[in-house]
Amino acid sequence: MPTLLERQKYLIDYTLAALLRRKTRTLGLVLIYALLVFLFSSVLLLSQGLRREAAMLLQDAPEVIVQRLSAGRHDLFPASWLESLRRIRGVSAVQGRLWGYYYDPAVKANYTLMVTPDRGLAANDILVGAALARIRQLGIGDFLSLPTATGKPLPLKVAGILDSASELISADLMLLSETSYRVLFNPPPDTFTDAVLTVRNPREARTVAEKIVLALPGSRPILRAEILRTYDAVFNWREGMVFITLGAALLAFMILAWDKAAGLSAEEQREIGILKAIGWETGDILRMKLWEGALLSLTAFLAGYVLAYWQVFYGGAKLFAPALKGWAVLYPDFRLTPAVDVQQVLALLAVTVLPYIVATLIPIWRAATTDPDAVMRG
Numbered sequence: 001m002p003t004l005l006e007r008q009k010y011l012i013d014y015t016l017a018a019l020l021r022r023k024t025r026t027l028g029l030v031l032i033y034a035l036l037v038f039l040f041s042s043v044l045l046l047s048q049g050l051r052r053e054a055a056m057l058l059q060d061a062p063e064v065i066v067q068r069l070s071a072g073r074h075d076l077f078p079a080s081w082l083e084s085l086r087r088i089r090g091v092s093a094v095q096g097r098l099w100g101y102y103y104d105p106a107v108k109a110n111y112t113l114m115v116t117p118d119r120g121l122a123a124n125d126i127l128v129g130a131a132l133a134r135i136r137q138l139g140i141g142d143f144l145s146l147p148t149a150t151g152k153p154l155p156l157k158v159a160g161i162l163d164s165a166s167e168l169i170s171a172d173l174m175l176l177s178e179t180s181y182r183v184l185f186n187p188p189p190d191t192f193t194d195a196v197l198t199v200r201n202p203r204e205a206r207t208v209a210e211k212i213v214l215a216l217p218g219s220r221p222i223l224r225a226e227i228l229r230t231y232d233a234v235f236n237w238r239e240g241m242v243f244i245t246l247g248a249a250l251l252a253f254m255i256l257a258w259d260k261a262a263g264l265s266a267e268e269q270r271e272i273g274i275l276k277a278i279g280w281e282t283g284d285i286l287r288m289k290l291w292e293g294a295l296l297s298l299t300a301f302l303a304g305y306v307l308a309y310w311q312v313f314y315g316g317a318k319l320f321a322p323a324l325k326g327w328a329v330l331y332p333d334f335r336l337t338p339a340v341d342v343q344q345v346l347a348l349l350a351v352t353v354l355p356y357i358v359a360t361l362i363p364i365w366r367a368a369t370t371d372p373d374a375v376m377r378g
Contacts, residue, residue, distance in 0.1 A: 008287075015291045030300045037304025037352055038311075042319055044344055045312040047239040049336035054231045057169050058224065062196035063205050065222040066212055079190040084215055085197060090208045092200045096192030098181050102146065102174075107135050113174045113181065121177045125159040131171035133161050149186040156180060293360035297353040305348070313338040 019026045066085060068077045077096060085094045098115040111132065119127065128138060138144060138158050145153045162170045176184075197212075199205050209221035311319060313336055 008291075011288045012291055012295075015288055015295060019292065019295070026296070030296060030303070033297065033300030033352075033356070034304040034307070037301050037348065038308045040352070041305045041308035041348060042311055043239060044348070045308055046336075047235050048341055048344060049312060049339070051232060051235050052339065053336055054235075055228060058228055058231070061224050061227060063199045063202055063224050064197040064209060064212070066195045066197060066216075067220045067222065068194075068216075069218055069220050074194075076187060076191040077194050079192065081216055081219070082192075082195060085195060085212065088208060088211050088215060090200055090204050090211070091197050093198040094195055096195050098178060098187075099193045100181075100185055102184070104146075109135070109172065111172050111174050113176060113184070115178045115181045116175045117178070119175060121159065121175065123177055123179045124154075124156055125177065126156045126180070127160045127162055127175040128158055129162050129170040129173040132174065133158070146184060148184050154180065154184055289360060290357065293357040294353075297356045301349065301353055305345070309338070309340075312336065 066077070066081075068075045068081070079096060082094050082096055085091060100113055102111045102113050103109075104111060121127070126144065128136075128144075133139070136144065138161075140158055140160060142158045143155050144158065145155045148154050156176065162173060162175070197208070199208050205223050205225070209223060212219055212221045
């Protein structure tokens, strides 16, 4: 065993010396390789982080949301439907919700307004999201005046700023009292935007949704699991679009790997011929080149992945954030929770490192099994 380890140590020492002799070429190859790994790792880390963030935030989302449809579009929800929902077996609680969108021409952005009775807000008090507070330069105690449906201004006092940890979903959010909501939008009395249900057994949520459709034919139940699948589908679509734009970089890498598989340079052929002539075995040459490919590819992989990890979790993910988060005037500002997915790392290794090592060994094997004199002359 010590002899085998010593042989591998000598092979690594020789490989490092050979790479240093071609340091300009080696450095250029590592930089290009690391850049490719960095780009793909950034996309995968960012999209995975956003999925994880969305799943964590939606854990507390309502199990079932019920909307009323009219001519295939979302319509106001009558208060009389709440009692029908309470009578459905398996439903433990029903609550009507009031929410809507408000376009602010001052910043050319839509706000999401929602009534939250549990906050105990006064008639004209509001809580605003951190992004909304930044763009309107609002602080606690400031007033925000919004024109109502009748054209009269409604002064609203900022009673607090929503926690920035939830900015992914609260960037443009404004919480207000039911009184202010009805003055602002002037909806018909005894109507809500939709209703949220709590199910006794979450595993029966789909069954409850089927009962809702039968009891209220004009309704549309939305399950929390469906919302999560929608988020996942959106991130998959955006991730795929970014990967398509990175196709040119992937094509360049494939050309590089093919060039390595096509043959060796004259210098590399002479080096192999000399090693064969002084007594190196074919297996030793293959192991030496295997170490060379592994050292190059793993160094580039680690450099690219670590840089991508820092860029996504500590550098604000500015490179691909607009493509994966989406575009908005009120842009959420939050940090993703650092995490490493082992399966993701193994997939990246399989896509970037393995093909390069295999492409390196093919021409080396052909040269190592050829007569030394023919190799040096070739």
